[in-house]
Amino acid sequence: MYDVIVLGSGPAGLTAAIYTTRASLKTLVIAGEKWGGQLMLTTEVENFPGFPEGIMGPDLMANMRKQAEHHGAEFVDVNFSSGDFSASPFTIQAGEKSYQGKAIIIATGADTKWLGVPGEKEKIGRGVSSCAPCDAPFFKNKNVIVAGGGDSAMEEAIVLTRFAQSVTIVHRRDEFRASKIMIDKAKANPKIAFMMNSQITEILGDVTVTGIKLKNTITGEEKELPIDGIFVAIGHTPNSKVFPGIDVDEKGFIIVHEHTKTNKEGVFVAGDVHDRQYMQAITAAGFGCASALEAERWLEAQNNPVAK
16 A cells, blocks of 8 residues: 555656655556656756756656655556546556555656658657757757747747747648747747748658658648758647546646646646646656656545555
């Protein structure tokens, strides 16, 4: 029996585990076979406080895990498969074993929707990114493109103009899904150009991005475009489908009811699985802290003896 079971091991889950263990709550982290979240796919992280020279994403996550383990968190590197969230204590199935916890913190994150074209996967962190606030400074005075047509694509492009020499938004349709105000902001920026009815079919370069292949969705014409980087902004998929009975919005993000509470008593949420607004490592960590504090207060209110 655990006081808290944390589902997920990105910045939100690991921060939550640090806080719950320091509060003397017996904590289990269902970390997943590929633990660490999206930062495990990044190279240098320059915007996480405390690292003036930056830190590699995997190193940051390894340090956070060591800190949680140092304070007593237990880890199992298996995937969550199912759970009964009807009432505390909750039963969680992960791998071939089941675990019981008095409170649950869901911190399973959200996966970037990638283009799925040749040359993309191996160049993530080497010219391919999904986060302008994270990586824009690496493209100072460079020529970059943004793939997408929604508000997030416009936002990415605007952020990139603070560093890049030029930004081209590439969209496969003849009109954007973005709101008019965001489209107007992008069009008013002299650094931003638009390439409509264009689909990226391949990302070029041996080690880093050197260009892309494009196909005109109307004429079928193909061409190559030299480029220094590509930012994919076609959305995120929150990892929430495995939680039946937990309320989600129209895009699958878990709905927060008062701070970090879900619609199920004793089940809390933290990070990108509910945060569709910021999606940053530092905000995920902040939500992890908040969910841990809320879980601690909830357990105290239930007059639950601490598990040993």
